[in-house]
Amino acid sequence: AQKVTQAQTEISVVEKEDVTLDCVYETRDTTYYLFWYKQPPSGELVFLIRRNSFDEQNEISGRYSWNFQKSTSSFNFTITASQVVDSAVYFCALRTLQKLVFGQGTRLTINP
Amino acid sequence: DGGITQSPKYLFRKEGQNVTLSCEQNLNHDAMYWYRQDPGQGLRLIYYSQIVNDFQKGDIAEGYSVSREKKESFPLTVTSAQKNPTAFYLCASEGRAWTGELFFGEGSRLTVL
Numbered sequence: 057a058q059k060v061t062q063a064q065t066e067i068s069v070v071e072k073e074d075v076t077l078d079c080v081y082e083t084r085d086t087t088y089y090l091f092w093y094k095q096p097p098s099g100e101l102v103f104l105i106r107r108n109s110f111d112e113q114n115e116i117s118g119r120y121s122w123n124f125q126k127s128t129s130s131f132n133f134t135i136t137a138s139q140v141v142d143s144a145v146y147f148c149a150l151r152t153l154q155k156l157v158f159g160q161g162t163r164l165t166i167n168p
Numbered sequence: 169d170g171g172i173t174q175s176p177k178y179l180f181r182k183e184g185q186n187v188t189l190s191c192e193q194n195l196n197h198d199a200m201y202w203y204r205q206d207p208g209q210g211l212r213l214i215y216y217s218q219i220v221n222d223f224q225k226g227d228i229a230e231g232y233s234v235s236r237e238k239k240e241s242f243p244l245t246v247t248s249a250q251k252n253p254t255a256f257y258l259c260a261s262e263g264r265a266w267t268g269e270l271f272f273g274e275g276s277r278l279t280v281l
Binding site: 060065089091093098099100101102103106147149151155156158159160161 | 203208209210211213256258260267268269270271272273274275277
C-alpha cells in the first residue's frame with residue numbers, strides 16, 4: 057500500500073526564520089515519483105517539485121530546498137528566510153503506477 | 169490562458185438535491201481527476217478519467233457520478249446519496265501519463281444546508 061505521512065499539522069514561525077516541512081512515505085514499488093504542492097488561500101494547488109525514485113540529489117530553488125533520502129523514506133522541504141507570502145498549506149504526494157496519494161498537509165503560517 | 173476552470177466557486181444545496189460541479193480544461197490533457205478536501209485532511213480521490221468515455225472510481229466514489237464525453241470536460245455530480253457532501257472539491261488534469269504533475273482548478277466549495 058502507498059502512504060504519505062506529514063506529521064506536522066500546523067507550523068507557525070516568525071518571518072525570516074528557516075522552516076522544514078517533513079514528509080515520510082511508504083511504498084513497495086521501486087519506481088515512483090515524489091512531489092510537493094502549495095495551496096495558498098485561494099485554494100488552487102500549485103506544483104512545486106517532482107523527484108523520481110532514482111534521483112536522490114537534493115535540489116535548491118531560490119529559498120526552497122528539498123532533501124530526498126531513500127534510506128529513511130523521507131522527502132523534506134525547507135524554506136530559508138521565510139516570508140509572509142509563504143503562508144499556505146503544503147502537501148507532499150507519492151505517485152506510483154497504481155495511484156497518486158497525498159499527505160494530509162501542513163499548514164504553514166509565517167508571522168510578520 | 170491555459171488552465172483548469174471550475175464552476176461555481178461557491179454552491180449551496182438543500183439536502184436531497186443533486187448538484188453538478190463543472191470542470192473544464194484547455195490544456196489538451198488526457199487525464200482528469202476529482203478530489204475532495206475536508207478540513208485537516210489531505211486530498212481524497214473521488215473519480216478519475218484517463219481518456220474520453222472512460223473513467224474509474226477512486227477511493228471515495230460512493231454518492232458521486234461523473235461523465236467524460238469530451239476531452240475538455242469532466243463534470244462531477246454530487247448526488248443525494250452522498251451522506252456528507254459539504255466539502256471543498258478540486259478538479260485536476262495531468263499532462264503526461266503517470267507523471268503526477270497535476271494542474272488544479274481553484275476549487276468549488278459546496279455547502280449543504
